[in-house]
Amino acid sequence: MRKTLLMAAAALAASVISSQAGVYSQNVVGYVNVPLATANANYFLSVPFTIGASNGANEIFGTSLPAGTAIETWNGHGFTSSIFDNTDPNGFGTSVVWYMSDDATPTNPPVLPVGLGFLMVPNGSVTATFAGAVAVNVGTSNNMTFATANANYFVGCAVPYGGFVTNGTSSTGGPDLNNLPAGSAIEFWNGHGFTSYIYDNTDPNGFGTSVVWYMSDDATPTNCPTIAPGQAFLFVPNGTYTWTTGL
Numbered sequence: 546m547r548k549t550l551l552m553a554a555a556a557l558a559a560s561v562i563s564s565q566a567g568v569y570s571q572n573v574v575g576y577v578n579v580p581l582a583t584a585n586a587n588y589f590l591s592v593p594f595t596i597g598a599s600n601g602a603n604e605i606f607g608t609s610l611p612a613g614t615a616i617e618t619w620n621g622h623g624f625t626s627s628i629f630d631n632t633d634p635n636g637f638g639t640s641v642v643w644y645m646s647d648d649a650t651p652t653n654p655p656v657l658p659v660g661l662g663f664l665m666v667p668n669g670s671v672t673a674t675f676a677g678a679v680a681v682n683v684g685t686s687n688n689m690t691f692a693t694a695n696a697n698y699f700v701g702c703a704v705p706y707g708g709f710v711t712n713g714t715s716s717t718g719g720p721d722l723n724n725l726p727a728g729s730a731i732e733f734w735n736g737h738g739f740t741s742y743i744y745d746n747t748d749p750n751g752f753g754t755s756v757v758w759y760m761s762d763d764a765t766p767t768n769c770p771t772i773a774p775g776q777a778f779l780f781v782p783n784g785t786y787t788w789t790t791g792l
Contacts, residue, residue: 591701594677611669662777726784
């Protein structure tokens with residue numbers, strides 16, 4: 546894994562909704578269920594809808610999280626931890642349920658913009674439910690520029706979508722991660738480390754132009770990576786890249 550970790554906090558535009566992986570609507574509103582089965586495991590998540598006034602964790606999850614669950618967001622230098630704890634550990638009253646990493650100092654609920662990747666560490670088995678509205682108007686599109694080559698951007702597709710990352714176009718929806726700079730990587734957390742997929746359309750090993758995805762060695766052909774709704778990943782562009790999504 547590359548050591549530079551630059552998290553992209555800007556919201557990405559949402560697009561069409563897939564019928565796969567727990568998405569139950571194909572309108573401009575819908576919901577996604579993401580099972581988090583293992584306590585104290587790291588889950589890479591991203592909210593694929595606009596929810597409430599601010600996409601605050603209180604608006605997204607309410608009080609449904611197990612007490613002691615942590616949400617960690619990138620602050621530019623490291624991770625800021627916010628702990629959900631409705632057991633009133635310090636006698637502040639039941640209205641206080643979000644605390645800093647010490648689970649003692651009250652804090653505001655973390656804000657989780659559409660397209661921002663974050664870590665969730667549930668303190669028990671739970672299903673994360675994201676329910677809200679698509680974040681872009683029909684007939685429009687949104688651009689997000691990744692300006693720094695070889696930086697790790699912690700993102701999730703704002704499209705509530707499951708399938709190949711290359712599906713869709715900038716005008717019809719879908720993630721449309723096509724025509725990446727050669728050598729760009731998409732990395733998924735596998736529970737123990739990262740699984741890397743390298744996009745390289747220079748045909749480095751003479752397999753023919755139809756092969757553009759390789760394993761981490763940039764030599765062994767592999768299938769195009771897939772994503773699930775609500776899943777975050779690391780995107781490491783090998784040059785400036787603009788990701789356009791639309792509806």
